[in-house]
Amino acid sequence: MSTIVYTSLLISAVAIIVSAISLIAVVALMRRTKVLASLVEGLVKTGRLKLGKPRRRYIAVMIVGEASDKSSLEDAIREKVMELAGAVGLSMASPMVVEYNNEIGYAIIRTNHQCLDLVLAAIGLTRNVKGRDVLMVPLRVSGTVKGARRAVKIRVK
Amino acid sequence: MKFIDLHVYPEALDENGLKVLRVTKTKVIAVEAGTVGGEASLSAQGVKVLRRITLASASLGEAKRMLRGIRNFYEIVAIEPLSMDVARLAARDGRVDLVRLTMRSSKFFDKHELNMLEQSGIGIELPLKELSKLRPRFLRKVRAVVSEAWRRSIPVVVVSSAKRWVELWHPITSASLLAAILGVDRYRALAAMSMDASRILARRHLA
Numbered sequence: 001m002s003t004i005v006y007t008s009l010l011i012s013a014v015a016i017i018v019s020a021i022s023l024i025a026v027v028a029l030m031r032r033t034k035v036l037a038s039l040v041e042g043l044v045k046t047g048r049l050k051l052g053k054p055r056r057r058y059i060a061v062m063i064v065g066e067a068s069d070k071s072s073l074e075d076a077i078r079e080k081v082m083e084l085a086g087a088v089g090l091s092m093a094s095p096m097v098v099e100y101n102n103e104i105g106y107a108i109i110r111t112n113h114q115c116l117d118l119v120l121a122a123i124g125l126t127r128n129v130k131g132r133d134v135l136m137v138p139l140r141v142s143g144t145v146k147g148a149r150r151a152v153k154i155r156v157k
Numbered sequence: 158m159k160f161i162d163l164h165v166y167p168e169a170l171d172e173n174g175l176k177v178l179r180v181t182k183t184k185v186i187a188v189e190a191g192t193v194g195g196e197a198s199l200s201a202q203g204v205k206v207l208r209r210i211t212l213a214s215a216s217l218g219e220a221k222r223m224l225r226g227i228r229n230f231y232e233i234v235a236i237e238p239l240s241m242d243v244a245r246l247a248a249r250d251g252r253v254d255l256v257r258l259t260m261r262s263s264k265f266f267d268k269h270e271l272n273m274l275e276q277s278g279i280g281i282e283l284p285l286k287e288l289s290k291l292r293p294r295f296l297r298k299v300r301a302v303v304s305e306a307w308r309r310s311i312p313v314v315v316v317s318s319a320k321r322w323v324e325l326w327h328p329i330t331s332a333s334l335l336a337a338i339l340g341v342d343r344y345r346a347l348a349a350m351s352m353d354a355s356r357i358l359a360r361r362h363l364a
Contacts, residue, residue, distance in 0.1 A: 062180060064173055065323060083291060084337060121337040124330025125289055133323040135173075137180045138330060 054112035058098065058148040060139040061123060062155060063105040066132040070100040073107060076129045080122035095119045098145060106155070107136070108148045116141065160328045161354035163187040163233055163255070164209065164284065164316035170199070174322035178204060181327045185358065187233045207363065209233035211257065217242040224252050232363060235282050238262050248273035254357055255282035255314060260290075263298040271305055280312035280357050285326050286319070288334065300339055312353035 074097040082090045093115035099108040111119040123136045140151035160183045167188050170178075178186070179202055186199075187209035199206055210231040214220040220236070220243045227234055237257040238244035244265035247256045256274065258266060258281050266281075274281065281302065288299065306313050315335065317326045332347035339346070358364040 064177055064180075117333045117336045117343050120330050120333035120343070124326060124334055125291075127323050133321075135177060135323050135325065137177065137327050139180075 054114050055143065057111055057113050057116050058142045058145050059109045059111070059116075059119065059123065060142065060148040060151040061107050061109060061136040062139055062152075063107060064135040064137060066134065068129045068132055068134070069102075070097050070107075072130045073097055073100065073134075076126045076134075077109065077119070077122050080125045081118060084122055084125070085118055089115070089118060093118050093122075095122065099149075104152070106139075106152045108145060108152070159184045159351060159355060161185040161314075161351070161358070162317050162319075162325075163207075163314055163354055163357070164189060164211070164235070164282070164318045165325070166318075166320045169317075169319040169322050169325060171322055174319075174325060175199065175202065177322060177325045177327075178202065181325070183328075185354075185363075190231070207232040209235065211235045211237060213237040213239060213257075214243050215239035217246060220246055224250065228252050232361065233357075238265050241265055244270055245273065248279060249277050250279075251277070253279055254361065255280050257282045257284065258299065258302060259284060259287050260292065260295050263295060263302070266298070266302045268305075271302070271309060271311065274306070274311050275309045278312075278360060280314050280353060281306055283313060283315050284318040285315060285331055285334070286317065286324060288338070296338055303335075303339060307349060312356045313349065314354045314357055315350045 074095070077095050077097070078090060081093050081095055085093070093111050096110045097107055098110045101107070109119065109123070120138060123138060126134065126136060128134065139155055140148060142148040142151065160181060162183055162185070165186050165188055170188070175198060178199070183204060185205045185207065187207040190208070190210050208231045210227065210233075212220065212223050212234070213236070214223065217240070224234070233254050234252055235255040235257050236243065236247035236253050237259055238247050239261060244256070244262065247253050248270050256279060283299065283303070287295065303313050315331050317324060319325045328347060328350065329343075332343050332350060335341075335346040335350070336343040355364055
């Protein structure tokens with residue numbers, strides 16, 4: 001009888017010790033992950049680390065003034081990106097006018113998440129397209145064309 | 158976030174200019190030395206209009222003479238120093254709100270000037286019109302001055318200085334330009350721009 005009690009006590013003690021150790025291990029792992037996450041976050045924020053593949057960004061812009069055609073608008077933006085960041089910057093950003101509506105006065109410009117600032121700055125700097133005064137006002141930055149279109153629809157309504 | 162443009166010429170506020178201000182959700186504008194034609198439509202849009210003056214001088218005596226009694230007429234006073242004496246006067250004079258950093262005045266922004274600006278609470282005005290010319294030497298100076306000013310928490314107010322509607326800027330694009338030049342986060346630049354202009358207005362109880 002006593003051996004059964006001793007054995008059960010021993011088993012429960014071992015179980016308690018094992019669970020305590022595993023709890024400590026889990027807490028340590030969580031803290032380590034947290035530290036690592038904050039480290040990576042800091043590196044990403046400072047721009048020292050660019051995570052993953054470039055993700056596409058679609059900028060919905062409203063066009064104020066005399067609008068021109070799609071290709072000349074794209075050329076004007078590319079020219080400004082080139083002026084700001086050079087050939088390497090232009091090749092990385094590769095801005096492209098995906099959609100353009102002359103009647104409503106909007107365009108959707110595609111780039112990637114790493115060069116978003118550069119393209120937004122170039123959009124701001126573009127004031128003249130083929131000798132015509134044009135001002136582009138960004139409405140929304142989206143990860144999908146659908147999201148960008150939605151921003152335009154809301155604005156048009 | 159409250160967007161503020163502390164330097165606009167009255168000529169920029171035509172039909173298209175008002176449309177741009179509406180889209181950009183600008184809440185306060187300071188119009189250079191003059192009256193605005195469409196002030197009623199601006200107030201209907203919820204835009205607060207302030208009067209401002211920009212003084213540019215190389216002579217200390219002339220600058221002092223121009224500053225005399227100026228606060229009775231204008232809510233915002235900015236100085237573009239064209240000599241070291243005027244730059245020092247602008248950095249310590251209580252009547253001045255902003256010292257303009259342009260290609261002509263950039264050489265007067267040294268560490269002593271920044272020390273004086275830090276102590277007096279006067280801000281640095283950075284016109285986007287000058288910045289958008291993308292002159293490398295000026296950009297280098299801007300990078301040095303703005304990063305040091307942010308470190309010392311001196312207000313850096315980015316203004317459009319628009320003479321035509323097409324020269325107006327959206328806050329996001331101006332923050333992106335500043336971020337691209339300074340190599341900082343866009344939201345950091347945007348927050349700094351918005352809050353620094355508010356600080357200048359709060360100093361004069363205009364916010």
